[in-house]
Amino acid sequence: MPVKLTTLAALSSIPADTIIDVRSPTEFTEDHLPGAINLPVLSDAERAEVGTIYAQDSAFRARKIGAALLSANAARHLQGPLADKPGEWQPLVYCWRGGQRSDSFATILDQIGWRVRLVEGGYRSYRTLVVNALYTTPLLHKLCVIEGGTGTAKTRLLEHLREAGAQVIDLEGIAQHRGSLFGGLSQDQPSQKMFESHLATALGHLDPAQTTWIEAESSKIGARLIPPSLWARMCAAPRVELHAPLDARADFLCRAYADLTQDAVTLHRLIDKLRPYHAAETIASWQACGSSGDFATLAARLVSEHYDPRYAKSATRSDTSMRAITLDDLSDATLASAARALTSQTIPA
Numbered sequence: 001m002p003v004k005l006t007t008l009a010a011l012s013s014i015p016a017d018t019i020i021d022v023r024s025p026t027e028f029t030e031d032h033l034p035g036a037i038n039l040p041v042l043s044d045a046e047r048a049e050v051g052t053i054y055a056q057d058s059a060f061r062a063r064k065i066g067a068a069l070l071s072a073n074a075a076r077h078l079q080g081p082l083a084d085k086p087g088e089w090q091p092l093v094y095c096w097r098g099g100q101r102s103d104s105f106a107t108i109l110d111q112i113g114w115r116v117r118l119v120e121g122g123y124r125s126y127r128t129l130v131v132n133a134l135y136t137t138p139l140l141h142k143l144c145v146i147e148g149g150t151g152t153a154k155t156r157l158l159e160h161l162r163e164a165g166a167q168v169i170d171l172e173g174i175a176q177h178r179g180s181l182f183g184g185l186s187q188d189q190p191s192q193k194m195f196e197s198h199l200a201t202a203l204g205h206l207d208p209a210q211t212t213w214i215e216a217e218s219s220k221i222g223a224r225l226i227p228p229s230l231w232a233r234m235c236a237a238p239r240v241e242l243h244a245p246l247d248a249r250a251d252f253l254c255r256a257y258a259d260l261t262q263d264a265v266t267l268h269r270l271i272d273k274l275r276p277y278h279a280a281e282t283i284a285s286w287q288a289c290g291s292s293g294d295f296a297t298l299a300a301r302l303v304s305e306h307y308d309p310r311y312a313k314s315a316t317r318s319d320t321s322m323r324a325i326t327l328d329d330l331s332d333a334t335l336a337s338a339a340r341a342l343t344s345q346t347i348p349a
Helices: 009-013 025-030 044-056 059-079 100-112 122-136 154-163 171-175 192-204 228-236 246-256 264-272 280-292 295-315 332-343
Strands: 018-021 091-094 117-119 142-148 167-169 211-215 239-243 322-326
Touching: 025 192, 044 059, 059 100, 091 100, 091 122, 100 117, 117 122, 122 192, 122 228, 142 154, 142 228, 154 167, 154 211, 154 246, 154 332, 167 192, 171 192, 171 211, 246 295, 264 280, 280 295
Parallel strands: 018 091, 091 117, 142 211, 142 239, 167 211, 239 322
Antiparallel strands: none
């Protein structure tokens, strides 16, 4: 029985115990339906082999070899991840376009006696909904953007806003990147499609009529691009700008980037990437701060000599309403108090 996806919100209401993506591991890694598991009926190498035979030799031979490979892989799944599934288990199965891979696997499961449903149009129909939500349709969410120079604890304030009951979109968390040259995390960033899937899911869980807090970013977070519908809404949204003393910002950065203070090689390499923007003597003095373990001075100098001048230039281009908040320090107690104050105020649309 096919399931037609008409909205992203409809995914959560589909009566299925397990969503199964039968595409190859590489396809699954690039993007998949939220909550899906990967039980590939063809591996990456097998899919390439069958495709080559289909294109260069014989469609019949390709289907015959593909069927044999699919049957062997299905047997492994039945003896492995699906071995303990009871008779009342209901899976939802899809492949790229709702074609032979999902149909074949669903037929096997159906013959066993499970009530199997297929996603009409496969992953492609889901991806169309994501693209419509983030590229085609104007975003209706009421956003408020948190501005501020590097080290003003914008992301940490978002966490306190969430704890205070506010709606929040953590772009850097979704992108798995802290948004600057020094912002890479230990894990790889998701693909652009996966980033957009997670973003669309997060937006879908929010009430568009209520204020959603989001951190100011450039249009690119690491290697991931903010989709145009969200970017347009962010550019037009009212803003709250954080200010804090330089020493407080430096102290916060040392805590937030503790991983870099413990990795001298990576820190040296990242500072070296700033050579196109600064004199060799400046780079050398920053490197010396890092080598000697004087991270507070390094953070303060990077903020005052590199990041703040660039932030000042970008801030002058904004024509949206802005209100400033000055914090004496960036402790969790101070940020929590600021979050409570912000959630108690009315933010203009």
